[in-house]
Amino acid sequence: MQKILKQNFYKHDTLTVAKDLLGKFVVRKIGGKKMVGKIVEVEAYCGPRDLASHASRGKTERTKIMFGHPGFAYVYMIYGMYYCFNIVTESHGYPAAVLIRAVESVNDRNHRENRRNVINHIPATNGPGKFCKAFRIDKKMNGVDICRNRARPVPPLWIEDRGMKIKKADIVAAKRIGVEYAKEYKDKLWRFYIKRNEWVSKK
DNA sequence: GTGAGGATGCACT
DNA sequence: GTGCATCCTCACG
Numbered sequence: 001m002q003k004i005l006k007q008n009f010y011k012h013d014t015l016t017v018a019k020d021l022l023g024k025f026v027v028r029k030i031g032g033k034k035m036v037g038k039i040v041e042v043e044a045y046c047g048p049r050d051l052a053s054h055a056s057r058g059k060t061e062r063t064k065i066m067f068g069h070p071g072f073a074y075v076y077m078i079y080g081m082y083y084c085f086n087i088v089t090e091s092h093g094y095p096a097a098v099l100i101r102a103v104e105s106v107n108d109r110n111h112r113e114n115r116r117n118v119i120n121h122i123p124a125t126n127g128p129g130k131f132c133k134a135f136r137i138d139k140k141m142n143g144v145d146i147c148r149n150r151a152r153p154v155p156p157l158w159i160e161d162r163g164m165k166i167k168k169a170d171i172v173a174a175k176r177i178g179v180e181y182a183k184e185y186k187d188k189l190w191r192f193y194i195k196r197n198e199w200v201s202k203k
Numbered sequence: 204g205t206g207a208g209g210a211t212g213c214a215c216t
Numbered sequence: 217g218t219g220c221a222t223c224c225t226c227a228c229g
Contacts, residue, residue, distance in 0.1 A: 043221070052221070054214095062214055079222050080211025086221085099221060129222045178221050201222095 004148040005159045010070035014089045014096040018044040019192050021087075023166040024159050026103055028135045035135055037103030037125055038164075041193040041200045043176045045086070045097050052182035055095030066095040071147040073157065075132070075139055082129030085137045087146065087159070101177075101191070102126045104199040105134075127201040170195045177202060 005024070010017055021039050028035045045053035045066075054063045054076070065074040066088055074086040074097050086097040103125045123134035132138070137157070146158045173189040180186055193200045 045221075054221080057215080060214075076214090076221090077212065078220060080213075080220090082211095082222050084221060101221090127222070176221070181220090 002160050002162050005071075005161060007069070007071040007147045007149075009159075010087060010089045010147075011091060012089070014044045014046045014098060015190065017087075017089045018042045018098045018190070019171055021098060021100075021159070022171060022192060022194055023164040025106070025162055026100065026135065026157070027160050028137070028157050029154070030136055030156070036106040036160075037131070037135070038106060039100060039102075039159075040104050040197045041100075041102035041191070043099040043101055044190040044192075045099065046190065047090075047094060047096050049185075050096075050182070050188075051185045052176060052179035052188075053095065053097075059095070063095065065143050066097050067093060068143075069145075071145060073137075073141050073144045073146050075137060075142040077139065078129070083132040083138050084128045085132050085135075085141070099128060100131060101128045102193070102199050102201045103131055103135075104197065126199045166194060 021042050024039050026037045048055055050056055055066045059067050065072055069092050070088050072088045074088055075083055078084055086099045088097050090096045105125050125131045125134045146155050172193050172195050174191045175187055176191045
């Protein structure tokens with residue numbers, strides 16, 4: 001059974017949505033072809049007071065998507081050459097999002113080899129920048145509604161529930177990556193990943 | 204195996 | 217002008 005997640009899935013507490021996204025599947029449609037990846041690692045960025053979040057410095061041209069409706073893609077460029085893909089959560093007007101850090105490629109069996117780089121023409125997806133590159137997610141996807149709705153039934157990108165359940169005991173909570181500047185928020189255990197999964201970006 | 208440093212564009216001060 | 221929600225390469229041994 002496969003179903004595209006709708007807006008009400010994302011309209012909840014960000015930490016809850018982040019954990020619920022583990023084990024869901026990212027589907028990217030490009031010219032009639034589909035790429036699929038199981039989400040194995042995420043980070044939560046929780047509201048205007050979270051100093052690690054871009055939204056903590058107020059609503060700007062870049063961050064306005066986070067202040068908008070849940071279930072929209074927030075994509076931005078980082079370090080000049082990589083993109084990060086986030087999904088907006090919670091209510092309209094409250095800036096929060098979940099960063100997709102790593103997925104497990106469903107098309108590929110050579111897990112160990114593929115972790116490092118391109119093997120058998122299938123790009124690596126164990127890291128936010130690499131995932132975006134592999135799934136061709138760039139700033140054109142910023143502000144796209146990734147939910148199913150009547151007006152536009154098939155977005156170019158969506159999240160699917162295929163009935164996989166991740167046990168609570170298999171979810172690891174850890175510190176977020178690259179947010180040393182975030183003072184009392186830098187040590188929050190708001191990164192979640194599937195225990196022992198080979199595709200997680202860092203141990 | 205591990206760690207340091209560079210690449211690189213753009214939002215924000 | 218500064219500093220990134222990153223990743224790769226190249227030393228080291």
